[in-house]
Amino acid sequence: MTAAPQGQAAGVPADLALSAIHAEAAAVDMLEKVVSSHERVMYAATIDLIRGDPESALRMLDEQLDGWDGRPWNTAETGAQWLERTREGR
Numbered sequence: 001m002t003a004a005p006q007g008q009a010a011g012v013p014a015d016l017a018l019s020a021i022h023a024e025a026a027a028v029d030m031l032e033k034v035v036s037s038h039e040r041v042m043y044a045a046t047i048d049l050i051r052g053d054p055e056s057a058l059r060m061l062d063e064q065l066d067g068w069d070g071r072p073w074n075t076a077e078t079g080a081q082w083l084e085r086t087r088e089g090r
Contacts, residue, residue, distance in 0.1 A: 038064060 041064040045057035
């Protein structure tokens with residue numbers, strides 16, 4: 001059995017492999033931007049809560065979560081309880 005040329009997987013043309021790598025890199029970049037945006041909003045909302053402006057914090061969080069399709073809050077639990085209940089795999 002002969003080894004694939006260096007930098008190329010067996011049976012996968014180099015241009016196809018590079019294309020897949022570039023697509024994955026673009027997806028990672030997009031995900032990093034989304035996560036960074038969410039973190040910045042959470043931090044800004046925390047600042048407003050500490051400063052005593054819960055209405056501003058709520059507006060920011062509400063806008064950030066608009067369109068979110070994750071597990072809903074049941075209105076009876078604390079944020080920590082919701083986080084525990086909705087951890088991945090539960």
